[in-house]
Amino acid sequence: MGAYLYLALAIAAEVTATISLKLSEGFSRLTPSILVVVGYGLAFFALSRVLKLGLPIGVAYAIWAAAGVALVALVGVLFLKEPINLAMISGLVLVIGGVVLIEAGSQA
Structure with missing residues (x-):
């Protein structure tokens, strides 16, 4: 499995764990609580594989x-009915733009 596939797995696992953290209601619900622990564990394992495969x-x-x-913000808005406004959207665009610049800079 390539570094970017492991990275996609790490992202999916982290997003699942983070959403489950909210759904666990302070670790009072069993299934979401289990997903938190498993999700973060899988996320860090996959991220460690990404680094071992040489991605900076x-x-x-x-x-x-x-x-x-x-992705967590998107899930929050679409499924958890959390509010979003122009300032939040602008912040997300800036975060993503920053990552694009980091990626471009690493290729130079």
Whole structure:
């Protein structure tokens, strides 16, 4: 499995764990609580594989963090009925733009 496939797995696992953290209601609900622990464990395992396969840590972490932030925000708005406004959208665009610049800079 390539570095970017592991990175996608790390992102999906981290987003699942973060959403489950909210759904666990302070770890009082069993299934979401289990998903939190398993999800974060899988996310860090997959991220460690990404780094072992040679993707620079700055690039890997930037992509992982920014994708996680954007996806959690999207799930929050679409499924958890959380509010969003222009300032929040602008912030997400800036975060993603920053990651693109980091990736581009690492290729130079």
